[in-house]
Amino acid sequence: MSGRSTRWAVFSLALSSLLAALGTSIANVALPNLALVFHTSFQQIQWVLLAYLLAITSVIVSIGSLGDLLGRRRLLLTGLALFTLASGLCASASSLGLLIFSRALQGLAAAVMMALSMALVAETVPKEKSGSAMGLLGSMSALGTALGPSLGGLLLAQFGWQALFWVQMPLGFLSLLLATRFLPLDGTRLKTDSTQFDPLGSLLLALTLGSFSLAMTIGRGNFGVSNVALLLLSLVGLQLFIQAERKARSPLLRLALFRDYRLSAGLTMSSLVSSVVMASLVIGPFYLSGALDLDITTVGLVMACGPIVAALVGVPAGSLVDRYGTQSISVAGLLFMGTGCLAMVLLPIALGVPAYLLSLAFITAGYAAFQAANNTAVMARARAEQSGLISGMLNLSRNLGLIIGASLMAAVFAFGAATQNLLLATPAALVRGLHMSFAFATALIFIALLIACVSHALRKK
Structure with a gap:
């Protein structure tokens, strides 16, 4: 790759890192406003954030193996496309349920963007320049986290909560275009035991974390029978997850x-x-x-x-x-x-x-x-x-x-x-x-x- 193409490729990866971090922090400032808009409680509106985090946490460890199986460039492009689409779905959501579902899709895409951006630096940048490229990705991720509350507050005040998600669409589309144009094509990869995906482990982790989060957020602040049942379910899920990881060929x-x-x-x-x-x-x-x-x-x-x-x-x-x-x-x-x-x-x-x-x-x-x-x-x-x-x-x-x-x-x-x-x-x-x-x-x-x-x-x- 030429120096110019490499710079644009790194910029697309840095923009991916910024977007994934921005998705974590931009919605937080809008939580009180969203609770008013959807006539719901603090406990329920937390799921606008929790859905994003749960989706990331459930799959981020597996993304590296999936990238080896499917191709890192191909999977990153899929993640960027999904993130852009999910941002539009968030902005156009007519109910809290649809917003939470769309945020979960955004989180799945963000996990791909977080995990593969760094992995692709090694394939794109000469070894003697990889340190500065990694530093750029880290700075852009920190910038995205810092930018979220201030940008979210300004957009919310001027244009309403939908603008928090509309603004992510053109940025996602730009990153997708640049990655498509400048990232090198996937090479042939050897499939080894380390490139096996662990779907059962990922599912059990998601169910365990979901049960725990539900236990903490249902009941409008009152910890009752349903909360205790969900907490016990999360403990059972944790035990099943541990057993599954002991038997898995390539565990999370x-x-x-x-x-x-x-x-x-x-x-x-x-x-x-x-x-x-x-x-x-x-x-x-x-x-x-x-x-x-x-x-x-x-x-x-x-x-x-x-x-x-x-x-x-x-x-x-x-x-x-x-x-x-x-x-x-x-x-x-x-x-x-x-x-x-x-x-x-x-x-x-x-x-x-x-x-x-x-x-x-x-x-x-x-x-x-x-x-x-x-x-x-x-x-x-x-x-x-x-x-x-x-x-x-x-x-x-x-x-x-x-x-x-x-x-x-x-x-x-x-x-x-x-x-x-x-x-x-x-x-x-x-x-x-x-x-x-x-x-x-x-x-x-x-x-x-x-x-x-x-x-x-x-x-x-």
Whole structure:
């Protein structure tokens, strides 16, 4: 490929990464508005976000194997086409059910775009330039996450909620055109045991996560018999998933790897901290608009500050990891997150937006530092032939945390507010909900710190 064609190919992959990240964050700011439009509860409207996350989490580990079977370029083009179509379906949805279904389709496509964009860099870019190309993809993904709330707030205020999805269609179509034109054709691939797809594992994972999410979101804040039944169903699903993975020829998760306590610790901590960050993205719109009485444009701008801080801290944090080691920066990041969560609980509401921004900055800066250190530590445990698998497990653990944050943490928020309709909740009730949810988040960060310390002690021994 010529230099010009390579640059355009990389741009198409970077745009794919941006779109997948944008899909995660752009709808969050609209959750209160969507609850009004569709005359539904906070618990039900969460599924606009959960459907997207569940779809990604259920298949993202399998996408690499599917790409080997079907061709990475072909599968990426299919994903881009599906994402573009699903964006249009979201924008034209006439009911909440149709919107949730369309968001699930968007999530399936986003999983393809996330997983294959990085894989295709190695086939497209010369080895000596792959680092800068990977950096561009990471920056575009961070930009998409940061752009979502601010762009979503502006579009929602000016054009209505449909504009949040209409805007993704031309971007998806542009990425599809560029990828079709400039990505190299798929070569012949050898089919090995590692390129087998695990449909049963993917299905059981989706059913398990779906049951857990339903248990956390039905009942309008009241935890009753149906919630308990769904929670038990998710535990049964987890057991069936583990049994299926033990017997699968090419499992989603190689359970034997969890015998490495440092790998297990890293993946567990990744889930815990991701749940805290996602909680701020779900709870934020309701608290900022309901308790602080901000207009939707300002809500979007305030929410965008968190991802922006994380993007700015990410690169320096990587340098600090190289200088001081993974353990020190992991613990420092967790301490920053814990400080931010405590500030959410203790700072008085009279301080308003500045207090919220300060707390959010500590949480997201700590998250960026922790992720840089933890990802480095986890990947250092992987042999060359396991790097793709370990990377997939990191993605899975992060997405599991996002689902926990969007369901369990949001349920704690609704319980703390002690109301069946958050749209009608008083500012005092929303403040109680915020305090309870971030007190719970502080406990999760403390557990992560405990895991980090125990893991370090075992390593020294």
